[in-house]
Amino acid sequence: MLLSISSIMLPALLSPESNIKVDLDTASWIASIIGAGGILGFMLSAIIMEVYGRKRAYIFSVTLSMVGWICVYFGTAVPVLLIGRLLGGVSNCSTASIGSVVIGEYTNPRIRSVFLNLKVAGIWCGILLLHILGHFLYWKTVILVPVTLAVTSFAIVSTWPESPSWFASKNNFRECERTFYWLRGKSTDSVQELKELIEAQQIAPHMLANFKVHGTFVATGAVMFIMLVSLWFVLPETKDKTLQEIENYFNHGRYSVVDVDNEKLNKKPIKSTHDSTADSIYFKI
Incomplete structure (x- = not known):
């Protein structure tokens, strides 16, 4: 919903009546x-999950969502508006x-696969719902939908x-053991899974023992930041450029079609009128 609200909100903000x-x-x-x-x-989610637990991390995230929408x-x-959108992005x-x-x-x-698919389906259903409502309602009225869902989510997560x-x-x-059996019930499969869970934590792998879960997420976020900075310097400016000019830049390193065509002409072989052998020569215009 956070992504789709832009297509509803920005046209209203750009209108003269705004x-x-x-x-x-x-x-x-x-x-x-x-x-x-x-x-x-x-x-932040990686650090909070590791230090304070999954439930508190989710509550923290939903709270930020409510504050951002408000x-x-x-x-x-x-x-x-920028602060609200920034908090929404966080x-x-x-x-x-955290959800995964x-x-x-x-x-x-x-x-488990059913819940993962429902998670993705819920995202797209939310996007569809906001676009439909945005066609009939004012954008601030539409925002009441994600606010209501965030409050409902906060109430549900509080019971976890x-x-x-x-x-x-x-x-x-x-x-x-207590929470595991509360979630899964006590059966032969759940007893075996709990046993394997405890054994895995008692004999932790080298990476987990040294970097923990939050270290893995922080490293991933750092790599994403480095890639973002790199793209700033590597990708060309596309503002006010046509698709053909952008394609020329990626294919030939130049925006202008004329420059590319002239470069091809400069390398085109022609036959000399003064050479009886009609050997090909290259010339520059």
Whole structure:
């Protein structure tokens, strides 16, 4: 929903009747600032998950989502909108990483794929819903939908137990066993899975023992940041350029078609009128 709201909100902000005056450059910042928040969200979620647990990390992420949407809804100035979108980006990406971890640690292996598919389906259903509502309603009215969903999510997550895997990583095997059986029930398969979970934590792999879960996510976020900075210097400017000019740049290193054609002509062989052998020669114009 955070991504799709831009297509509803920005046309309204750019209209002459808008109370918040926005130009194209500012609108671009409002739409894209969620990317910066996403990098921070991936890093923060990894650290909070490892230190405070999956449940608290999810509550933190949902809280940021509520605050971000409220800022966008009540915002009457561009800085407030930017802050709201930035917080939304942090929440969106942190929720994505935490959600995958939660599904992996909380659900039964037999139905885990169903929850993963529902997670993806829910994203696209939310995008579709907002576009449909945006066609009929004012954009601030549409924002009430994700706000309501965020509040509902906060209430549901508050009833969760903490992850058994997190308890096991903290060597709290008593709570690990209690929450594991609360989630899965007690059966032959669940007893075996709990045994393997505890053994895996007691004999941790070298990478996990040295870098922990948060170290892996922080390293991934750092690589993403380096790639983002690299793309800033490597990718060409596409503003006010046609698709053909962009294609010429990637194929020939130049935007202009004339420059490319002239370069080809300069290398084209012709027959000399003064040479009886009609050997090909090259010339420069």
